[in-house]
Amino acid sequence: DTAVSQTPKYLVTQMGNDKSIKCEQNLGHDTMYWYKQDxxxxxxxxxxxxxxxxxxxxxxxxxxxxxxxxKAHLNLHINSLELGDSAVYFCASSPTVGxxxxxxxxxxxxxxxxxxxx
Amino acid sequence: QKEVEQDPGPLSVxxxxxxxxxxxxxxxxxxxxxxxxxxxxxxxxxLMYTYSSGNKEDGRFTAQVDKSSKYISLFIRDSQxxxxxxxxxxxxxxxxxxxxxxxxxxxxxxxSP
Numbered sequence: 001d002t003a004v005s006q007t008p009k010y011l012v013t014q015m016g017n018d019k020s021i022k023c024e025q026n027l028g029h030d031t032m033y034w035y036k037q038d039x040x041x042x043x044x045x046x047x048x049x050x051x052x053x054x055x056x057x058x059x060x061x062x063x064x065x066x067x068x069x070x071k072a073h074l075n076l077h078i079n080s081l082e083l084g085d086s087a088v089y090f091c092a093s094s095p096t097v098g099x100x101x102x103x104x105x106x107x108x109x110x111x112x113x114x115x116x117x118x
Numbered sequence: 119q120k121e122v123e124q125d126p127g128p129l130s131v132x133x134x135x136x137x138x139x140x141x142x143x144x145x146x147x148x149x150x151x152x153x154x155x156x157x158x159x160x161x162x163x164x165l166m167y168t169y170s171s172g173n174k175e176d177g178r179f180t181a182q183v184d185k186s187s188k189y190i191s192l193f194i195r196d197s198q199x200x201x202x203x204x205x206x207x208x209x210x211x212x213x214x215x216x217x218x219x220x221x222x223x224x225x226x227x228x229x230s231p
Contacts, residue, residue, distance in 0.1 A: 041204055041226075042223045043162070043224075044221070045219065090161055090162070092161075106152070107164070108163075109162045112160070114159075
């Protein structure tokens with residue numbers, strides 16, 4: 001069973017278009033994330049939701065809008081796509097507290113969505 | 119200057135070699151240190167996780183943290199061609215229970231048969 005899944009896997013679109021990426025996790029985690037990985041493999045956090053509440057909102061253009069309908073799903077909508085948005089977008093999830101009751105810092109990543117803007 | 123620095127490589131070694139991968143960081147508040155492995159066109163997967171300073175061993179992999187030097191390492195013994203991947207270090211500070219990982223740029227490792 002896939003733990004963290006993303007759709008679509010590949011997305012090719014033109015500048016100015018609006019697109020969405022969807023993420024689902026079946027791990028029972030309460031926190032989900034969006035990351036952007038550029039062509040040099042640098043992975044940077046964009047957003048994080050905990051139980052549907054936005055808790056991390058990095059310096060990201062307003063054209064990017066995350067939405068979490070429930071704690072198992074996190075979507076990313078991008079308006080007016082630009083060439084610089086081309087990257088691989090990863091969704092991740094994690095529990096906040098582990099079985100021992102301690103804070104947990106392990107995140108589980110999806111397979112990524114490769115976005116190409118032409 | 120990035121908070122976490124990592125040599126991008128590539129690092130090429132023959133099968134069976136001992137591999138040393140390293141990261142330096144500038145934020146002394148970091149307490150949690152992780153290594154992720156990322157195969158080509160796949161998502162990162164957690165390899166090792168260490169809290170504070172010290173060593174941790176898991177099979178052929180050993181993670182070391184030296185907080186006084188702000189330096190972490192991952193050692194791979196008896197490297198295999200299947201270890202060829204990009205290795206990303208990641209670290210985090212305690213932050214009101216919410217996790218914000220800061221990643222290095224990753225080191226690409228190539229193990230030749």
